[in-house]
Each structure stands twice: as structure tokens, then as C-alpha cells.
Amino acid sequence: MPTERYEPSGDGVFFTHVDWKLIGELNGDESTSERSRSDQSSEDDADAAPIVSIPRYGAYVTSYTYYGVLRYPFAELLYPQEGPYLDGIETQTMTWTDGVLIFHGTYDVDAFGGDVTDGFARVDENETVTIFGGTDAITHGLGFAVSEDAVVVGLDDDSDHDPIDLVDAIVDRSGVGRDRIVDTDDGRWLFDSTGDAQMQYGRWQYGGDDILGVGGNGSLEDERGSDDPVTDSIESVISNLAFAVEEGTMVDRLARFAAIYRDDDTPSESEVREHLLGGIDRPHRIDVGSDRISVRASIDA
Structure with a gap:
């Protein structure tokens, strides 16, 4: 990913990455799953947690890009x-x-x-x-x-x-190999902290307030409300979800989130647990530095 847009702006660089082939193996009808009602309720809670919903939102808005390639015959x-x-x-x-x-x-x-x-x-x-x-x-x-x-x-x-x-x-x-996010110190830290995944959502050196907004396609922040100490002052972020698919269902989900903050507004560990993990009871790790955080959670553990 480039460190600047073709025409630099305060919006910074936005990017998503999606494994469409693996996603194509998912079963769209959740009722075919053999999970019990209690398992279904537990997973719904996990899906609503921002550490899971942010990368899934990235995959959702990415699907709309198909309309931007319709004039290509292939x-x-x-x-x-x-x-x-x-x-x-x-x-x-x-x-x-x-x-x-x-x-x-x-x-x-x-x-x-x-x-x-x-x-x-x-x-x-x-x-x-x-x-x-x-x-x-x-x-x-x-x-x-x-x-x-x-x-x-x-x-x-x-x-x-x-x-x-x-x-x-x-x-x-x-x-x-120039002017790439991954070649900067902060960019390398973001990618190293999150690793490879089937769904990724990222922004780099963003100057606005709505880190989760994508022009014309709505905003995840619209659904979740404002005044979120985890997302309000982010300068750069990668949020991703790694998973496998068995019998049409996501399994072995690992959610990871790494963010760099501006204006000394790094959230506390308790704020991260409340606003990013959403109170879900899953094995997780939170690391908070002076201007950055990294989080990982095993959703299906």
C-alpha cells in the first residue's frame, strides 16, 4: 500500500484486503449450522464486538467496488x-x-x-x-x-x-519498492502486529474524526455511535480477522487490531476492553504503549 494517495489529502490512505475465494466457501444460511442456541447467542455477541465487526465491515464495503469495474469486459x-x-x-x-x-x-x-x-x-x-x-x-x-x-x-x-x-x-x-507503508517503521509495526488475515481493514495517517467511514457507503461508526476512545483519535490502524472454513462456517477466528494515536489520546487498557472487545469473554491480549495499542482475541476459543 502507498504512503500517500495519488492526490494527497487529509483522508490519508484507506485499504482493505479480502480472501474472496475462502469467503465463497461460507454458507449464507446460518440456520444450516448445527450449533446450539446458546452457541449461536455467544457467537452473535462476538460478531458485534468491534474487533470482529470492523474487518467484516471492510469486506462489506469492498464488495461494492464491483460496480467500479463493470466497463472492463473481463x-x-x-x-x-x-x-x-x-x-x-x-x-x-x-x-x-x-x-x-x-x-x-x-x-x-x-x-x-x-x-x-x-x-x-x-x-x-x-x-x-x-x-x-x-x-x-x-x-x-x-x-x-x-x-x-x-x-x-x-x-x-x-x-x-x-x-x-x-x-x-x-x-x-x-x-x-518505494513510498510503501510497509517500508516505514510505523507501517512495519502495524503489519507485524496484525499479520496475515482473510479480512483486513486499514487506514494510514488519517486526519479526520471518522476512522471507520468510507465515503458513499455509510460508516460503521454511524451504527456504533460516537465518543469511542478507541477509534476517535486514531492516526493509523489495521484491524483484521483470520479464520478457516469448515462445512460453510467460520472457525478458528483470530481477531487482531493495531493502532497508532495522535495528540496523546491513547486509550487505557480498560477502555480497550470495553469499547473494542465489547465485553466478550474470550482469551485476549492487550498491549498499550505511549502512542499505540495492539490487541488480539481468539474468538472461537
């Missing part, structure tokens, strides 16, 4: 279903940041030809990445890039910038 091929739609295109996870979607998986650049890329042509390439740009009135300004393990697609939204410019910027950062 869009539906990138979203995992019952196996790959086309040889050479198979997605596992997706990252959303700074006006682009980054699909992670296994890809063959030769699969991006013919009707799959109607209205696009190769405009640049090197040893690892091929960049495509729109060539007609419908695809003008659109762009995407393909490598063996990623496809970067510029979102077609109301931005003042052409999507292909945002794709170029992301590819440039990845290729030379």
Missing part, C-alpha cells in the same frame, strides 16, 4: 467462483487501495486477449508486468496491469484522475 472473470472461469485467470484474494483493485492469484498475460480485453491494447510492458490501456470511446482512460501473480485494475468512479494513471502509480511503487 471483470467477472477475476472474482472467484466455483473454480476459474478461464484458464490462466484464477484469483484468491483482493486488495482495494487508492482507486485501484489488486487481484492476487495466478494469471497468464496471454489469457488477456481477444474478447476478454475488447477495447484495450498493450501500452507498456517489462519483464514482469504488462499494462493495458483503453482504445475506444467506451474504455478511454481505463487501464489495468497483469503480472504472473497479480492484476491491478483502475476503478471507474467519479475521480478526477484517469484509472490508468492510478494503475501506473501503483505499478511504479511495487516495481521499485
